[in-house]
Amino acid sequence: MAVTEAREPQTPESRRNTRELVLDAALASFGTAGYDGTSLDDLAAGLGIRKQTILYHFVSKRRLLDAVVDRCAGDLAAALEQVLATSRTEAPARASASASSSDWDRVEAMVRVVFRIALERPVLLGLLREVSRPGSPGAVRVRTHLEPLMARARRWMEDEMAAGRMRRTDAQLLLLSAYSTVVGVATEIEVLRAAGVGPTLRPVVRRRAELLRFLRSSLDPSA
Amino acid sequence: MAVTEAREPQTPESRRNTRELVLDAALASFGTAGYDGTSLDDLAAGLGIRKQTILYHFVSKRRLLDAVVDRCAGDLAAALEQVLATSRTEAPARASASASSSDWDRVEAMVRVVFRIALERPVLLGLLREVSRPGSPGAVRVRTHLEPLMARARRWMEDEMAAGRMRRTDAQLLLLSAYSTVVGVATEIEVLRAAGVGPTLRPVVRRRAELLRFLRSSLDPSA
């Protein structure tokens, strides 16, 4: 009798999706309640699932966080990769009057794509904020993901500088500054939302414009 | 035998300071490890004290957080109050060529004092960041502290606007934007520190300059 509504039919499809569902819920919870503020029991309860199921897919809570970070970093990397692939061909069609055309277009396109991702998936910002706290578990993880990207961008920028298409500056410091700005924006958005100001775009757009202007004044040789 | 080094002499002075010591340690821990990541046992152990002592002074963990927030908000309010008191008399001596002299000086002085506090006591930024997370305990507390300040600043700004000494804009939105910028800076600093960039002032100074420029362009009638 009591067994009637016991378990879901657990079709093959639903099975394969459990892992993704857990990842989604974990991302949301880690981003809002924080890592310590998230309990596996609550997480499971929110999915109508038992905690042991989570531990079956992700060996430990710590590894669940790692998986969440990995997936987000993967999404970001993929988006950036796509920008790098397309901007090379589409950029020349742009109407900008700036010098050294496509170089700056790539920088701008990447900044825009990062901000777009951040706005389209606000939970990512929450996670980024949580994980960027020094000493936080996952801070090292996110760092290992970001470091290759950073190193690559840095090499590219330094090549551009050497070729005279960018003004000479400290590429590392510039990248770090840009990164911290994005993280800062993440916090700003949450603060504004908490203050009742809805998903307002204005401050974000303003900050994006500031960042772009800062980068341009640092990099554009015609400035 | 084993009782020899049992307890501190607990002079009247040390007694009265226990509460403050706990507040200091709690501020540091809440700001770095977060509220959930802080345990009363660890907190007490760090002070060579038993957890029950903490609970004696502050009835519960939650109230300890409230007390920490209260003290910080009090410090901030006091600093702002002092600026408001002194700027009125000292401002006229400034060599600025800007219009509507003392109004803008007050705005600038207040921005500077907030940033100075933030830099002199970095733990405050950690707490602000922790507490500004929507849904966080203490978020409502900090809000009740900030709302009167905000309302007061807003009224003052609107008076200035009405008198033509400030350009007309949405005061509320402007204040919120400024506030979120400060919170964002808090996160930025921690991110930079985590990335190995020491207590570098450059990004902070840059952001302060940006904020000031933004405020000026929004408020200065001669712009």
Added chain:
DNA sequence: CCGCCTCCTGACCATCTGGTAGAGAGGCTG
């Protein structure tokens, strides 16, 4: 000396935490 007050502590507790062990249900392959 006595009682009282402040401050602190040891013993204890209910609850929640992440994590382990083992079994059951269903599908796939032989």
Added chain:
DNA sequence: CAGCCTCTCTACCAGATGGTCAGGAGGCGG
């Protein structure tokens, strides 16, 4: 049908956590 694999569950646990209770130590006024 048998055996295996995948996925989820129930049952359980050791440790940590926030919090309660009663009591001890010292200062202080009577």
